[in-house]
Amino acid sequence: xxxxxxxxxxxxxxxxxxxxxxxxxxxxxxxxxxxxxxxxxxxxxxxxxxxxxxxxxxxxxxxxxxxxxxxxxxxxxxxxxxxxxxxxxxxxxxxxxxxxxxxxxxxxxxxxxxxxxxxxxxxxxxxxxxxxxxxxxxxxxxxxxxxxxxxxxxxxxxxxxxxxxxxxxxxxxxxxxxxxxxxxxxxxxxxxxxxxxxxxxxxxxxxxxxxxxxxxxxxxxxxxxxxxxxxxxxxxxxxxxxxxxxxxxxxxxxxxxxxxxxxxxxxxxxxxxxxxxxxxxxxxxxxxxxxxxxxxxxxxxxxxxxxxxxxxxxxxxxxxxxxxxxxxxxxxxxxxxxxxxxxxxxxxxxxxxxxxxxxxxxxxxxxxxxxxxxxxxxxxxxxxxxxxxxxxxxxxxxxxxxx
Amino acid sequence: xxxxxxxxxxxxxxxxxxxxxxxxxxxxxxxxxxxxxxxxxxxxxxxxxxxxxxxxxxxxxxxxxxxxxxxxxxxxxxxxxxxxxxxxxxxxxxxxxxxxxxxxxxxxxxxxxxxxxxxxxxxxxxxxxxxxxxxxxxxxxxxxxxxxxxxxxxxxxxxxxxxxxxxxxxxxxxxxxxxxxxxxxxxxxxxxxxxxxxxxxxxxxxxxxxxxxxxxxxxxxxxxxxx
Numbered sequence: 001x002x003x004x005x006x007x008x009x010x011x012x013x014x015x016x017x018x019x020x021x022x023x024x025x026x027x028x029x030x031x032x033x034x035x036x037x038x039x040x041x042x043x044x045x046x047x048x049x050x051x052x053x054x055x056x057x058x059x060x061x062x063x064x065x066x067x068x069x070x071x072x073x074x075x076x077x078x079x080x081x082x083x084x085x086x087x088x089x090x091x092x093x094x095x096x097x098x099x100x101x102x103x104x105x106x107x108x109x110x111x112x113x114x115x116x117x118x119x120x121x122x123x124x125x126x127x128x129x130x131x132x133x134x135x136x137x138x139x140x141x142x143x144x145x146x147x148x149x150x151x152x153x154x155x156x157x158x159x160x161x162x163x164x165x166x167x168x169x170x171x172x173x174x175x176x177x178x179x180x181x182x183x184x185x186x187x188x189x190x191x192x193x194x195x196x197x198x199x200x201x202x203x204x205x206x207x208x209x210x211x212x213x214x215x216x217x218x219x220x221x222x223x224x225x226x227x228x229x230x231x232x233x234x235x236x237x238x239x240x241x242x243x244x245x246x247x248x249x250x251x252x253x254x255x256x257x258x259x260x261x262x263x264x265x266x267x268x269x270x271x272x273x274x275x276x277x278x279x280x281x282x283x284x285x286x287x288x289x290x291x292x293x294x295x296x297x298x299x300x301x302x303x304x305x306x307x308x309x310x311x312x313x314x315x316x317x318x319x320x321x322x323x324x325x326x327x328x329x330x331x332x333x334x335x336x337x338x339x340x341x342x343x344x345x346x347x348x349x350x351x352x353x354x355x356x357x358x359x360x361x362x363x364x365x366x367x368x369x370x371x372x373x374x375x376x377x378x379x380x381x382x383x384x385x386x387x388x389x390x391x392x393x394x395x396x397x398x399x400x401x402x403x
Numbered sequence: 404x405x406x407x408x409x410x411x412x413x414x415x416x417x418x419x420x421x422x423x424x425x426x427x428x429x430x431x432x433x434x435x436x437x438x439x440x441x442x443x444x445x446x447x448x449x450x451x452x453x454x455x456x457x458x459x460x461x462x463x464x465x466x467x468x469x470x471x472x473x474x475x476x477x478x479x480x481x482x483x484x485x486x487x488x489x490x491x492x493x494x495x496x497x498x499x500x501x502x503x504x505x506x507x508x509x510x511x512x513x514x515x516x517x518x519x520x521x522x523x524x525x526x527x528x529x530x531x532x533x534x535x536x537x538x539x540x541x542x543x544x545x546x547x548x549x550x551x552x553x554x555x556x557x558x559x560x561x562x563x564x565x566x567x568x569x570x571x572x573x574x575x576x577x578x579x580x581x582x583x584x585x586x587x588x589x590x591x592x593x594x595x596x597x598x599x600x601x602x603x604x605x606x607x608x609x610x611x612x613x614x615x616x617x618x619x620x621x622x623x624x625x626x627x628x629x630x
Contacts, residue, residue, distance in 0.1 A: 184427055
């Protein structure tokens with residue numbers, strides 16, 4: 001498939017929004033930017049980078065993407081760090097500190113970080129600034145819900161973060177007490193990516209058939225990594241409550257990212273919990289299953305994202321964009337996307353999820369209206385074009401080219 | 404006199420793009436007393452962000468609370484009385500941001516004085532103090548006639564409308580008017596349209612509604628002038 005160009009988005013968001021991007025980018029012509037993260041595939045960050053970089057280049061900004069390398073031990077540590085920063089009680093051992101610092105030191109020597117602006121994504125490569133600092137703006141982009149971090153881990157990480165010239169968070173509540181400017185950029189989805197692009201009904205049906213599904217019964221779908229913060233076991237519990245009175249099937253769709261070693265254990269637990277229930281389908285799909293996920297979201301009667309902690313929750317945005325009502329856990333960025341009675345419902349418990357699922361399953365007309373509003377809400381606030389505009393603003397700010 | 408439709412300005416109206424980012428400070432309030440302290444000490448830019456730019460942020464259709472403090476009182480503290488009092492504050496009526504700060508403090512203090520407890524929000528629903536960094540960048544659109552102004556108004560991003568209609572009032576002391584009516588007055592004289600723009604009770608309009616209202620007034624003026 002040909003990569004989309006900015007003009008292709010005008011049909012979706014209007015030509016004026018694209019013109020604004022070009023006008024802003026004129027001031028940044030020729031700027032070089034390098035983005036660094038820890039995985040090329042899997043997870044929301046890699047997805048956003050893959051879609052965003054070509055468009056930044058089309059706007060005249062020379063944007064590159066570098067991926068840090070690490071041993072399985074390093075990714076065990078960074079997974080532990082990820083969980084700890086989201087509030088889990090995880091021990092910070094000297095061995096873990098050493099593995100983290102060693103990997104960052106080694107990558108500092110290996111990665112090509114020459115650029116006018118350096119953007120480092122998430123905690124895994126955050127210490128690069130200690131070993132590879134260049135005399136240009138360095139910005140730390142935190143994608144995770146760090147509203148209540150484990151103190152020991154945050155104390156370990158904070159000195160590295162403090163070395164940056166600015167940091168970016170997805171929600172105001174994630175911002176920390178830091179000695180530099182902090183900016184708010186909410187993530188977004190690409191409406192032209194295979195995961196979100198329009199699909200014909202027969203294509204959707206073909207995907208459903210491959211998984212032994214059809215549209216004869218309501219489908220409840222949660223798409224997310226097998227991660228306990230996404231609470232797939234809570235979704236199964238809620239589904240059992242729903243099935244006492246209402247007919248439906250549950251599909252839990254996940255996959256694993258290269259930097260997520262814990263996923264396999266959670267998947268085992270989910271399979272065990274679903275065992276023997278013919279109405280629950282657990283799908284572990286490879287990371288490139290975009291069309292399959294697109295189809296499952298489109299076929300869903302209700303999309304669920306019952307996260308307990310959430311950086312932002314792009315699967316919520318995806319569900320809304322497909323015109324589906326979404327029930328989300330009241331965590332992270334889900335609360336700014338799911339507005340009660342407008343785009344879906346926020347829930348705080350297994351019982352709450354079961355109640356709202358039954359509420360929507362029994363009001364198909366209302367579910368349809370909510371879905372339509374959700375799509376328009378995303379069109380205005382959570383598409384890639386708005387995200388690009390935020391990045392251009394950030395680059396204008398850190399390079400002082402906005403005046 | 405030549406009909407308004409055919410008159411051309413000596414200097415055009417130039418639209419600006421207005422883009423920016425919120426800048427969370429990491430400071431948070433869990434209860435009303437903490438919020439009062441935050442308001443007392445907040446930088447003016449942060450008050451600006453929460454009192455005025457709340458207009459710019461994502462909002463679902465009609466809105467009940469015109470500033471972030473009022474929304475927080477209603478949603479997090481579930482204190483409808485306080486939310487009503489804070490909603491009634493008109494920051495555009497304040498002579499400057501310090502005056503707006505004092506008005507906010509007065510409402511919160513008076514409300515606390517009448518209570519035997521301090522209202523708290525549930526964990527996770529804290530008020531997060533943010534500031535903002537916004538750029539007004541010259542756009543490509545120019546209007547030389549009222550008709551061109553009308554066409555551009557229909558197409559410019561809502562942020563641009565906010566900049567020229569709301570922020571315009573904060574730029575010059577003593578001139579509580581918007582850029583559009585200033586331009587019309589400066590180029591075409593004291594037309595009824597100038598007053599019509601300035602009489603809009605914009606405090607209760609979302610930006611899309613405001614756009615429709617401005618276009619409606621321009622259409623009306625152009626038609627009446629023809630007749």
